[in-house]
Amino acid sequence: MLAPLQNGDTYLFPERIADLTGLSEYGTAGDLVAAFIAAFIVGNLMLAMTGVAGPWAKRKITAAFTDRIAVNRIGPFGLLIIVADAVRLLSKENIIPENADRPAYDLAPIVVAGSAMLGFAVIPMGSGVQLADPEVGLAYVFAVSGIASIGLVMAGYASANKYSLLGGLRAVAQNVAYEIPLVVTGMSVVIFAGSLQMSTIVEAQAEPLLTVAGVAIPSWYALINPFAFVLFIMANLAEVGRNPFDIPEAPTEIVAGYQTEYSSVYFVLIYLGEFLHIFLGGALIATIFLGGPAGPVLPGIVWFIIKIWAVFLLTQWFRSAVPRVRIDQLIEIGWKGMLVLAFANFVLTAIIVGLIA
Amino acid sequence: MNEWIAIGALALVGILIPLGMMSVSYLLRPSVPETSKRATYESGEVPTGGTRIRFNIQYYMVALLFVVFDIETVLLFPWAVVYRDALESGEVTLMQALGPMLLFVAILVVGLAWAWRNGAVQWAKSPRQVELEANRP
Numbered sequence: 001m002l003a004p005l006q007n008g009d010t011y012l013f014p015e016r017i018a019d020l021t022g023l024s025e026y027g028t029a030g031d032l033v034a035a036f037i038a039a040f041i042v043g044n045l046m047l048a049m050t051g052v053a054g055p056w057a058k059r060k061i062t063a064a065f066t067d068r069i070a071v072n073r074i075g076p077f078g079l080l081i082i083v084a085d086a087v088r089l090l091s092k093e094n095i096i097p098e099n100a101d102r103p104a105y106d107l108a109p110i111v112v113a114g115s116a117m118l119g120f121a122v123i124p125m126g127s128g129v130q131l132a133d134p135e136v137g138l139a140y141v142f143a144v145s146g147i148a149s150i151g152l153v154m155a156g157y158a159s160a161n162k163y164s165l166l167g168g169l170r171a172v173a174q175n176v177a178y179e180i181p182l183v184v185t186g187m188s189v190v191i192f193a194g195s196l197q198m199s200t201i202v203e204a205q206a207e208p209l210l211t212v213a214g215v216a217i218p219s220w221y222a223l224i225n226p227f228a229f230v231l232f233i234m235a236n237l238a239e240v241g242r243n244p245f246d247i248p249e250a251p252t253e254i255v256a257g258y259q260t261e262y263s264s265v266y267f268v269l270i271y272l273g274e275f276l277h278i279f280l281g282g283a284l285i286a287t288i289f290l291g292g293p294a295g296p297v298l299p300g301i302v303w304f305i306i307k308i309w310a311v312f313l314l315t316q317w318f319r320s321a322v323p324r325v326r327i328d329q330l331i332e333i334g335w336k337g338m339l340v341l342a343f344a345n346f347v348l349t350a351i352i353v354g355l356i357a
Numbered sequence: 358m359n360e361w362i363a364i365g366a367l368a369l370v371g372i373l374i375p376l377g378m379m380s381v382s383y384l385l386r387p388s389v390p391e392t393s394k395r396a397t398y399e400s401g402e403v404p405t406g407g408t409r410i411r412f413n414i415q416y417y418m419v420a421l422l423f424v425v426f427d428i429e430t431v432l433l434f435p436w437a438v439v440y441r442d443a444l445e446s447g448e449v450t451l452m453q454a455l456g457p458m459l460l461f462v463a464i465l466v467v468g469l470a471w472a473w474r475n476g477a478v479q480w481a482k483s484p485r486q487v488e489l490e491a492n493r494p
Contacts, residue, residue, distance in 0.1 A: 014363045031362060039366035043374060090378065091385040098395040099408065110375045117371035121364040131367055132360035139434055140364075160408045161397050169416050176423035183430045190437040260398055265382035269375050328480030331419060335478035339426070339469065343462060346433075350440065350458060354451045357444040 013129050014038040042131055046120055050275040055085035065320035094264035099160035109269035111151030116276030118144040122198050123283045126293020126300020137198040142183050149175045156258035167257020171248035177334030178238035181342035185232045188349040189221050189288045202292035222289040228345050229289050236281040242315040244322040282311030418477045429465050
């Protein structure tokens with residue numbers, strides 16, 4: 001008996017908003033407004049997290065790894081640097097290089113930031129915060145997170161700068177090389193769960209794997225298939241362009257890559273998009289390998305945010321600890337190493353699941 | 358409620374937030390037009406030559422390979438979704454469910470091996486690099 005494709009029993013965030021505010025009485029118009037409010041809340045939650053991560057947490061973490069103190073002058077623990085930096089960056093003059101291709105140059109930051117935001121629509125964040133739960137959830141996330149590559153190439157090409165062009169090309173070469181290991185490894189989870197729907201994947205991980213001294217260990221896919229977990233983390237690091245795979249913006253080689261010519265608010269948007277991508281990668285890892293928002297005592301959304309920040313901490317740890325790979329090494333690791341390992345993992349998972357099923 | 362409404366709403370928010378930030382910045386930022394600072398940045402040197410430089414052919418090779426493998430992953434997704442349910446329903450045997458996928462992946466692995474052997478996934482080196490590496494002690 002094949003599983004039914006539709007299970008419309010999840011109570012999604014827009015519907016909660018609609019019921020809570022009484023907007024559900026107004027038919028489609030009420031639905032639209034409720035969906036917009038819900039999307040606005042989720043979007044701003046992610047924006048707030050990147051706001052904390054970019055100007056403050058990143059500096060503090062790197063400083064801790066290198067025995068420094070970093071920002072500590074403004075506000076408690078230097079937290080008000082977030083406000084100061086936001087004002088400082090937004091009030092900078094926007095210098096546009098003379099040879100820039102205008103529409104593409106202006107659109108690229110919006111594409112980079114917007115595409116990263118889109119992926120969060122299907123992520124179950126716990127405590128009922130999930131905007132949508134389509135059957136194609138996982139495929140949708142992979143699809144929309146790929147749009148950012150277009151934004152990076154637009155930024156790189158339209159800047160009319162050699163560093164930018166190289167950075168944009170490197171970004172795409174890297175994204176396409178690691179996209180396939182990422183998707184194929186994600187697919188080995190789909191074999192276990194038998195669904196692309198995010199809520200089903202999370203539910204499948206709630207079952208106890210084994211009980212140790214009265215404590216039930218959940219069957220998170222990170223525990224069931226640790227090899228896929230490690231592969232996914234590595235491919236994800238490359239996909240979001242963090243160390244050791246940060247060659248698209250390697251400061252010692254090509255200045256800042258595709259964002260060399262961007263200043264003021266455009267720079268903020270590209271930077272924001274990159275951080276949103278790190279968090280989207282973290283959200284994906286949390287959802288398909290770490291049981292989503294599951295966890296004891298604390299409410300779901302707190303666990304979800306803890307898991308996302310754990311992944312963020314990991315990327316910053318790599319940033320301080322691991323040297324950068326070269327472009328030729330990057331291509332070879334991607335196509336000769338990760339791709340082969342990802343397929344080996346996929347086939348082995350299929351065989352093991354086939355034998356136990 | 359159709360859930361794609363919420364996804365569309367998030368897309369709208371994803372465009373409105375950047376636009377909002379742009380308009381705030383537009384109100385805050387100064388404008389001091391001066392031609393020399395708009396020059397293309399080349400580490401402080403006077404820019405030489407055009408930007409549309411000839412770049413490594415490898416980027417194109419990698420992109421071509423990507424198209425092949427990306428289509429393949431798209432074709433594997435439906436298989437991965439139904440695989441476990443099909444086995445548990447008992448309507449197909451293990452070989453019937455697994456065999457076609459193994460064959461499909463095997464064909465692609467042959468393709469990858471061919472590309473590997475022909476150097477498509479090897480970063481192209483300039484003659485000077487090859488010479489340097491050959492003469493390295």
